[in-house]
Amino acid sequence: MNAEIITIGDEILLGQIVDSNSAWIGQQFNLLNIPVTQITSISDKPENILEALKQASSRADIIIVTGGLGPTKDDVTKQTISTYFLKPLVRDVMVLEHVQTLFSRVAPGKMMPDINQAQADVLEDCTVLFNDVGTAPGMLVEKEGKIFVFLPGVPFEMKYLITNRLLPLLKNLVAQQPIQHRHIITIGLGESFLAEKIADIENSLPANIKLAYLPKLGLVRLRLTQIGESAESIDDFHTRFIQRLGHHVVATKDITLEEAIVETFSSENLKLATAESCTGGSLASGITAISGASAMFDCGVVSYHNNIKQELLGVKADTLEKFGSVSEQTVIEMAEGVKKLAKADYAIATSGIAGPRGGTAEKPVGTVWIAVSGKNETQTRLFQFRNDRAVNIERTVANAFAMLWNMYIKDKSN
Structure with a gap:
């Protein structure tokens, strides 16, 4: 099972905001051993959204879409996915009550504009991912064996829905294998020299233990990942790498x-x-x-x-x-x-x-x-x-x- 992330918003393409959402989602999916195989950023145009959904569904089992769920005219995601799934938007009573409650808190005594009521519109027959910390709910839709998840782009709302709504659902779908990570932070050796110094140990790794090199200015981070069980444990190799690298090791955990x-x-x-x-x-x-x-x-x-x-x-x-x-x-x-x-x-x-x-x-x-x-x-x-x-x-x-x-x-x- 693999995943793909689609981020919607001209502000991302223009560089006005940095797409930190995708990195965070990738980290959470990695903990479930669901690899993110592609991340795509697209503009707020129906034709681009339709094409991105079509392409992603041909490559991935889970498609995560963030952004474009606001009530204004430039947020076209809901209408577009209605076209894609051939299903109408319907107004969810519970979500509407929640939106009205939130509005009354920030604007007491004022009538909520009709445009805000559209926040409660969801795709017919979808699984509503109720948003306790914001107005835009998430939606989960299944089509032809693929799972589509639509989330707001606001980071704290997206993180809440992933953590409290989506991940519990995915854990029931994914065949769990134990996954472990170990880290080594090194200094004083470039990536190629580092690889040469530990080549024999890396070549002896079993198939289910992988080593990744993550260079950064001034240092190289090594990440060992073990999926499933192994005759030789990840800790054995972690220790061997540490001993080999000696004084080049700054830390044996994932820190700066x-x-x-x-x-x-x-x-x-x-x-x-x-x-x-x-x-x-x-x-x-x-x-x-x-x-x-x-x-x-x-x-x-x-x-x-x-x-x-x-x-x-x-x-x-x-x-x-x-x-x-x-x-x-x-x-x-x-x-x-x-x-x-x-x-x-x-x-x-x-x-x-x-x-x-x-x-x-x-x-x-x-x-x-x-x-x-x-x-x-x-x-x-x-x-x-x-x-x-x-x-x-x-x-x-x-x-x-x-x-x-x-x-x-x-x-x-x-």
Whole structure:
């Protein structure tokens, strides 16, 4: 059994919103061992919806459609599926009462417009997926052995209906096999080098255990998946991969590098501080977004102006005059200055030219210096990213955390 997702809305195609719904649905279906084999985004046009339903039904057993269930004229999904299934729309009394109750709460004393009553219209003979948290109900329709599910595009409403209405129904339809996942977060090896290092173990995996490589800036996530039972357990292979990769392993569960830093530094009572110029607080934001960061993060200074570098971080005026703010000497003094200021064990400093302006022949856009100061030394690296501003900042953050982690591992091994 497989699934396909269709998202309806010009706002997705225009890039006005990001389709996070499909990723979340895929995660939930994966837990049921129902693979999502295709995701399609289409505009709010009847002919596009009809064609997408036709094509999806030829490929998938379950078709999930999100969006286009609102009461306004641009939401044409209901009328279109009425045409597709050759069934009329009928007004559901329970849904109508629910819509009227919700309307009275937000507009007490006012008459509900007729257009809102259309929210209670559902396809005849469908299974209504009652929406407790919104006005648009979901609908489940079966046709020629295929299951079609129509859901509102509002994320919290869609998630409620999937979790509380759809998944309980699907669990009764799907032949359940136990499915297990294990994760390893690695750093310091590119995807190809990583694959070469563990090739013999990967080649020995039984047919029902699969290994996936999920690269991201600065790290590679390995995901082991076991479906059903096996003579050799997924934990045995998980351990073998961990042992083989040694110091390249950051975490043995599905977390980010930032989460690993917060978790590890907190457990070992280590303190971190940051001094940022070109990253504008992104390092501090990445750490403090993690619950529990207060146990290990002391302070972050965004020192865009040279006066702040001097007065707060202790960067020498002579250093700035002789080498400039984007230099190895400056980031060293920034890192050591904020470490001293916060009485931290580790500190990160960044300074660079993120772009799109500000570059020179000697220091073009994308030039970035990073310094990490630890218990025994301060290390620096020069990067020449030469991308757009957002990517330059993202790459700087990823490399800064990687440098921090590598220094921590080095200190620990010593």
